[in-house]
Amino acid sequence: MPWLRARRKRIAGPLALAAGAGCGTTAGEAAPRPPDLDPIIAEYERPSAAFDPNGALAVSEAAQAIAGQLAALAIESELDALWNAFASSEVDSTLQSALEGSGFVRVTRICPGWLATPVANAEANGRQVLTARFTQAGLEPTVWGDVRRCRYRFEDTQIQIDTDGSEDFSLALHHDSDASGEADAGGLLVVLRLHATVDGESSDLSTDFRILDDGLEYRLERDDGSMIARWDAGGWLSLRATNGEFSCDEALACQRRGETGP
């Protein structure tokens, strides 16, 4: 009875509405909206700046500056700690047992502080907050959050990171899947909008980079757009620009890939 099946679907819809509105369960806090990272993601896929091999030194120095700042902040270890909270068994089991629906997960982590033994004191040591939305298909690809006066130690270095106030978020993570649908196969994009203090010296860190299986990629903003830089296993600088892909040796002599040398 196809006519009945069709009517049944039409009945289920309003019934679902009646169940969900007034007659149904309370939905709680509305799910927050993630930041729009599409323009940044697009730049990694299709860089918009052209590379002039004569300017390889400036490009290399810009990329090294970003890498140096990230290394000084030991930002990867902090991101690991946050991501592990998201991927914890408690979150996983709660999401598994929750109704197939939609909502969000919010992880708040008190920063460990500058003492040798971490202390759970949000007032003194600050906190990081990460939020992710989920649907029936699982966690959405963008996780974003805020950092407020977060203090931690890396070896003997005292580090404090805070929001730079330029956007609604301090950091955002976007995990991409490839054509096969496997998560993280396209890399993990990290967007930072931070103000950092390292042993008393302050600087802004408003940048983004992508973590791949074989290293990091950095987006370098130029006058005419962005290009993507990375170091390969041999220590050579690789660049992706709108005018092609380039490889530069230790002397920063660059060649477009596919071209043979003199």
Added chain:
Amino acid sequence: MSVERRGRPRLIHRGARRRGGAALACAAALFGIAEASHAYHEGDEHVVDDSAWTPRGDKRWRLSLVRLDYGLTDRLSVGTYTWPWLASTPNLNVKWQFYLGSFMQWAARASLFRLDTAAFDPDSDDAPVFTLAVFEVSNSWSLGRKHELSHNLAYAAVRVRGEVTSDTLSGFGELGVTNLQYVAAYELRLSKTLALLVKGRYVLAQVLDGATDVTLEPDAFTTIEIVGSGQDARTLHAGRLFSIAPSLVGSWNSFNVRAGVGYGNYNLPGINFTLESRGFFPEFDLYWKF
């Protein structure tokens, strides 16, 4: 009285015969009055369940295996399911026959159940609470002296809300099942004491929905809050839930019995929740009218 005759003296004289006769006549009259208030399948006696009829006439109380109803008037009744009270579940239903025509009748019925499981665990701070509401609209057609056909549309909503509080986990969860059912009931009066009753039930839609707001604290540094809601109109296989149940209804002076065998997905009476498993199930009920 004659005392000359041998044997026992005759104790019953004419006056006593008159009184005995009067008593018999009164009994007959009373029986006649009672018979006018019978539960037989005739006249103004109708099956009340799954129809637009309410208990009426002189016998306004109706007690079955699962329910007690009282006709406040010929068109308004109140009732309660008896067994849930044993499980600390108060419940009440009201049925109003808002249209009474010569061959068509309409009624609406509303039921409410509430179970607070704290009644079973007084020390618990987070015992879940179940609330159920059912609303039905019924229509009955009198198709001659022997045939009656009823249609019912029933909407039921069950909600359960539980709160959890522990060292590492706190929050609440709500779960609900909402369904819409169509029930048809056909009564064929075979005789004044026997009727055939056939009921068909079809679940038009069944929706499972829920909401949760849970906070986890796996360690001193980390707090994880999960807020979600969802609906799934597929989970309970709506549209594949049905049943058909023929039964015979025997009616006597003030006592009725209904017995039969149904096939399909069994519907839990009162709460109107239809089970997913399908098979044969007994149809049986006894009820008294007084």
